[in-house]
Each structure stands twice: as C-alpha cells, then as structure tokens.
Amino acid sequence: MSQIEIGEEAIRHALKALRKRHLVEEGAHAPAIIALSRPIISQGSEWKEKTENLEKELQQCYKAQSRLSEQLVVEVAESRASKNLLREKDSQIASLMEELGKISDECSQLKTDLEEKIAALELVMAENKEIQAQLEKMTAKAKAAEAENKMLLDRLMLQKMQDAERLNEANALYEDLVERHKASELESLAKQQVDGVVRRSEEGAEYFMDSTVFSVCKHNIHAHNGGCASILFEYNSGRLISGGQDKSIKLWDTNTGSLSNTLYGCLGSVLDLSITHDNRSVIAASSSNNLYVWDVYSGRIRHTLTGHTDKVCAVDVSKISSRYVVSAAYDRTIKVWDLQKGYCVNTIIFHSNCNALAFSMDGQTLFSGHVDGNLRLWDIQTGKLLSEVAAHSPAAVTSISLSRGGNIVLTSGRDNMHNLFDIRSLEVCHTLRATGNRLASNWSRSCISPDENYVAAGSADGSVCIWSVSKADIVSTLKEHNAPVLCCSWSGLGKPLASADKNGIVCIWT
Numbered sequence: 389m390s391q392i393e394i395g396e397e398a399i400r401h402a403l404k405a406l407r408k409r410h411l412v413e414e415g416a417h418a419p420a421i422i423a424l425s426r427p428i429i430s431q432g433s434e435w436k437e438k439t440e441n442l443e444k445e446l447q448q449c450y451k452a453q454s455r456l457s458e459q460l461v462v463e464v465a466e467s468r469a470s471k472n473l474l475r476e477k478d479s480q481i482a483s484l485m486e487e488l489g490k491i492s493d494e495c496s497q498l499k500t501d502l503e504e505k506i507a508a509l510e511l512v513m514a515e516n517k518e519i520q521a522q523l524e525k526m527t528a529k530a531k532a533a534e535a536e537n538k539m540l541l542d543r544l545m546l547q548k549m550q551d552a553e554r555l556n557e558a559n560a561l562y563e564d565l566v567e568r569h570k571a572s573e574l575e576s577l578a579k580q581q582v583d584g585v586v587r588r589s590e591e592g593a594e595y596f597m598d599s600t601v602f603s604v605c606k607h608n609i610h611a612h613n614g615g616c617a618s619i620l621f622e623y624n625s626g627r628l629i630s631g632g633q634d635k636s637i638k639l640w641d642t643n644t645g646s647l648s649n650t651l652y653g654c655l656g657s658v659l660d661l662s663i664t665h666d667n668r669s670v671i672a673a674s675s676s677n678n679l680y681v682w683d684v685y686s687g688r689i690r691h692t693l694t695g696h697t698d699k700v701c702a703v704d705v706s707k708i709s710s711r712y713v714v715s716a717a718y719d720r721t722i723k724v725w726d727l728q729k730g731y732c733v734n735t736i737i738f739h740s741n742c743n744a745l746a747f748s749m750d751g752q753t754l755f756s757g758h759v760d761g762n763l764r765l766w767d768i769q770t771g772k773l774l775s776e777v778a779a780h781s782p783a784a785v786t787s788i789s790l791s792r793g794g795n796i797v798l799t800s801g802r803d804n805m806h807n808l809f810d811i812r813s814l815e816v817c818h819t820l821r822a823t824g825n826r827l828a829s830n831w832s833r834s835c836i837s838p839d840e841n842y843v844a845a846g847s848a849d850g851s852v853c854i855w856s857v858s859k860a861d862i863v864s865t866l867k868e869h870n871a872p873v874l875c876c877s878w879s880g881l882g883k884p885l886a887s888a889d890k891n892g893i894v895c896i897w898t
C-alpha cells in the first residue's frame with residue numbers, strides 16, 4: 389500500500405476510535421445522568437458541575453480531533469509532494485544511468501580507437517625510421533656522386549682550359565705583337581704636333597684640337613633616375629656614354645643632346661664605365677658584384693663577369709688591346725679578366741679597398757688608388773706590386789686619370805686635392821686645389837684634358853672647376869648643376885666637356 393492510503397487508513401481508525409470512546413463515555417456517563425435526573429437536591433450542583441466539566445472535556449476532544457485532522461491533511465499533502473519529488477529523482481537517476489551507460493560505451497569505443505591509433509603510430513614511426521635510414525644512405529650516395537661529379541667536372545674544365553689556352557696561345561702572342569706595334573705607332577702619331585695646334589690622332593679620328601676653357605652649358609640632360617656616377621666619351625668621338633643608379637647605360641649625341649641608344653641588363657647601380665679602344669664594347673662595374681660587357685652595335689650583353697663578392701667600384705680596359713679588363717671591388721681584390729676566355733686570369737688581394745683603376749699606355753702596368761690614400765703600381769702579368777706613393781694619405785683616393793701621352797697621371801682625393809704625377813719618377817708635378825671645391829663621394833671622378841693643359845673636377849656644391857695646369861689656378865667655374873657633381877669627362881677631340889650629378893643630370897659644356 390502507498391503512504392497516502394496508509395495515512396487515510398490511519399485517519400479512519402482514529403475516527404472509529406474516537407467514536408467508540410465517545411460512545412463509551414456516553415455509556416459511562418449514562419448512570420450519572422440518570423442519577424442526576426433523580427431529585428437529589430443535595431448533589432444537584434455537584435453533578436451539574438461535573439457535567440459541565442465533562443462537556444468541556446468533550447469539546448477539547450473535538451478540538452483535538454480537528455487539529456489531528458488538519459495535521460493529517462498536511463502530512464498527506466507533504467507525503468504526496470515527497471512522492472512526486474521521489475518520482476522525479478527516480479526519473480533523473482534513470483536518465484543519468486542511461487547517459488552513464490552511453491558515456492561508458494563511448495569511452496570503451498575511444499579506448500579501442502586509441503589503441504588502434506597507437507598501433508598505427510608505432511607502425512608509421514617504424515616505417516619513418518626505415519625511410520630515414522634509406523634517406524641517409526641515399527644522401528650519402530648522392531654526396532659521393534656529387535663529389536665525384538664535381539671532381540670530373542673540375543678535371544674536364546681544367547682540361548678544356550688547358551686546351552683553350554694552348555689553342556689561344558699562338559693567337560694571343562700574334563695579337564699582342566700586332567697590338568704593341570700598333571701602340572707604338574699610335575704613340576708616335578699622338579706626339580706629332582703641327583705648330584702646337586693640330587695633332588694626328590690614332591686611326592678612326594680625323595683631327596685632334598687643343599682643349600679650350602668652357603663657359604656655356606650647351607645641353608642639360610636628365611639622363612638617369614637617381615644619380616649618375618660615371619660618364620665617358622668614346623675614343624675620338626663626341627658620343628657620350630653614361631651609367632646611373634637606374635641600372636641603365638645610355639649613349640648620347642653631344643651635338644644634339646639626343647639619346648642614341650640604351651643598354652639594358654645590369655642588375656645593380658652602375659658605379660664605373662670603360663670602353664674598348666675600338667669603341668665596340670662597353671664594360672660597366674656594378675653594385676651587384678658583377679661586371680657586364682655589352683656589344684655597342686647589337687646592344688646585347690657579351691659577358692657577365694662574376695667573381696667579386698662585394699660591389700665593383702672601378703673598371704678599365706687595356707689601351708692597346710680589347711682583350712684585357714681590370715676591375716676593383718670592395719672585397720679587397722683587383723681582378724684581371726680575359727674577354728676572349730670570359731673569366732678571371734689573375735687576382736690581386738690587398739688590405740686596402742681600391743676606389744679607382746687605370747691601365748698604362750703599354751698595357752703592362754696598372755695604377756690603383758686606394759681608401760688608405762696611396763697610389764700603387766702593379767705588374768699586370770705577375771700581380772706584383774711595383775711601386776707605392778702616398779698620394780692623398782690618409783684621405784681616400786677617389787679618381788685616377790691617365791693623360792693622353794701616358795706620362796702624367798691625375799689623382800683626386802677626399803682631401804679635396806688634385807695631384808699630377810710624373811709616372812716615370814712618381815713625383816708630384818702639380819697640386820691643384822680650391823677653397824670651394826669639395827669632392828662629393830669616394831668615387832668622384834675628375835679628368836685631364838687631352839692636351840694635358842687643364843684639369844676638371846666637380847664639387848659638392850654643384851659647380852665644376854677647371855684649373856690651368858701651368859698656372860695651377862682656376863680659370864673657369866661652371867655652374868649649372870643643383871646637386872653634387874660626381875664625375876667629369878673630357879672628349880678626346882678636345883671638346884666638349886661633360887659632367888654628371890647625384891640627381892642624374894648630365895651637362896654638356898662648350
């Protein structure tokens with residue numbers, strides 16, 4: 389039986405018990421009532437009082453019965469509420485037990501999956517170890533094969549180089565003899581003078597005229613985006629070549645100021661230029677650590693000379709042969725290149741970086757200007773240091789320019805001085821300076837006129853100063869640039885003069 393039914397049954401029993409008690413009390417009181425009904429005057433008041441007391445007790449019994457009934461109702465309600473709560477708890481427990489069963493099943497499945505994954509991982513790790521061991525074996529074999537291949541290639545290249553040298557040896561000897569003979573003829577022709585006004589120049593030029601002092605800017609050309617660090621004229625020509633920070637080489641007609649051609653392919657800023665004596669090839673020194681050789685007529689790159697490990701800041705070509713090129717870079721090396729072979733044939737290593745280079749007229753000696761301020765002479769064949777002189781020490785040498793006759797070399801330095809050396813004695817013939825003339829960079833290039841009477845140099849204030857060598861004084865100051873002038877170049881015909889600045893402006897002076 390449920391608790392509610394038990395409670396109801398208890399209430400019924402209690403009511404029956406109360407009725408029975410009431411009946412028993414009525415039965416017990418009946419004799420007293422009968423006795424009271426008798427006319428006993430003496431005991432009437434006493435019985436009356438007892439009757440009242442019994443009635444009060446009966447009322448109290450009824451009140452107690454009522455309270456018990458109320459308590460019984462409350463208990464039944466509470467019992468019902470407890471029963472409902474118990475049912476809810478039972479349902480919650482059942483759902484939780486069901487959820488627990490599901491979770492237990494999932495846990496078992498996850499354990500099974502984990503065991504499978506662990507087994508698969510162990511298998512993969514074992515396979516990985518095997519593959520790694522195979523890879524190491526294959527790597528070792530590849531390295532051995534690569535080493536063997538490199539050795540074979542080195543041997544092949546060495547054999548080819550030896551074969552090429554043997555094949556070219558006879559031609560080179562013949563060419564050197566022919567070029568030396570031509571150089572001697574050219575030198576003798578260059579020294580011929582007619583009243584000091586007209587000289588017969590080397591083959592390819594009609595006339596050479598004495599240089600003049602310039603005062604007028606004929607053309608103001610925006611040649612390059614960024615600075616223009618190098619300009620030079622073709623041999624016995626008025627055509628100008630410029631190289632700039634925009635990685636291009638441009639050829640200009642100085643008579644009209646128009647662009648004749650543009651050479652592309654350089655991967656860095658152009659820091660210096662040179663041209664072969666036959667005007668067929670232009671060589672550029674670049675900040676990309678390489679040198680580039682163009683064929684002027686086709687506009688195509690013939691060679692990319694690699695070997696330097698830092699920016700190449702200076703380059704020059706032999707004046708008697710189009711074969712040999714020298715370059716200097718900020719890796720403390722000077723390299724000699726053979727353009728016929730297309731690679732470096734000699735390397736000179738020195739502790740001070742070189743800023744400027746120039747070949748001697750006979751092509752056997754190399755002039756180099758260094759950061760430590762010294763001018764050095766090298767044997768081009770052996771790489772041996774022949775002589776050394778403190779040209780601008782401790783200030784850096786920025787420029788070297790060889791005179792047309794080959795007996796005077798002009799050096800410029802960061803001490804803002806321009807020295808003319810007699811190369812036979814390496815003594816200073818003249819020293820040129822000016823208060824307002826300050827060189828703008830470590831690669832500021834000055835130049836000497838073809839008749840060796842004048843020197844031109846740019847300044848950081850944008851002016852170009854022209855000195856008379858004989859007077860050792862400025863005879864003209866050219867003002868057209870709005871930025872520091874980086875380089876000057878004098879045409880081998882005697883005129884015009886060209887200058888270039890950090891904004892890429894090239895001025896042609898007449």
